[in-house]
Amino acid sequence: MQWYVIGTVAALLTTFGFVPQVIKMLRTKSVRDISLLTFIQFSLGMSLWALYGLHLRDVIIISANGIGVLILVIAIGLYLYYRARHLKRHEGSIS
Amino acid sequence: MQWYVIGTVAALLTTFGFVPQVIKMLRTKSVRDISLLTFIQFSLGMSLWALYGLHLRDVIIISANGIGVLILVIAIGLYLYYRARHLKRHEGSIS
Secondary structure, eight states: OHHHHHHHHHHHHHHTTTHHHHHHHHHHOOOTTOOHHHHHHHHHHHHHHHHHHHHHTOHHHHHHHHHHHHHHHHHHHHHHHHHHHHHHHHHHHHO | OHHHHHHHHHHHHHHTTTHHHHHHHHHHOOOTTOOHHHHHHHHHHHHHHHHHHHHHTOHHHHHHHHHHHHHHHHHHHHHHHHHHHHHHHHHHHHO
């Protein structure tokens, strides 16, 4: 039972690991220092983990990584949106 | 065999997921937009995963998460260093 709790807390912490970063992006509307490659690498990795979970028919692995990928899709969308907005404004200040 | 490869690639992608972010920090020496809480949350999560791996006596889970935690310790160290440096410079520009 104790190990079940440790495994569950571990899964929850990593599944929702990018939520603070998403909140920070929404708050500051700036993504200059963030690595898009880290988002993409985790998206691919968690997608493969979910696929591996399908193979194992393990609901925990599938759902934890499925939710993780969803959060990363939001993170990548926000990253691209705020970067495009920043570039547009920067362009405007030159012309 | 095919599933073994998928699981291994998944583990490698997520284990080294923060490497691009560490490289970006070293290159730009700026951490303003990065969420420290995301680093901390993943450190705790991966530490618990490694502990869970010890319980399962699973070398893959222990090593993947152990390496992940090491990378995150470096990331947190760099974050605190660059933030302190930024604050010090900012302070200097006021006085």
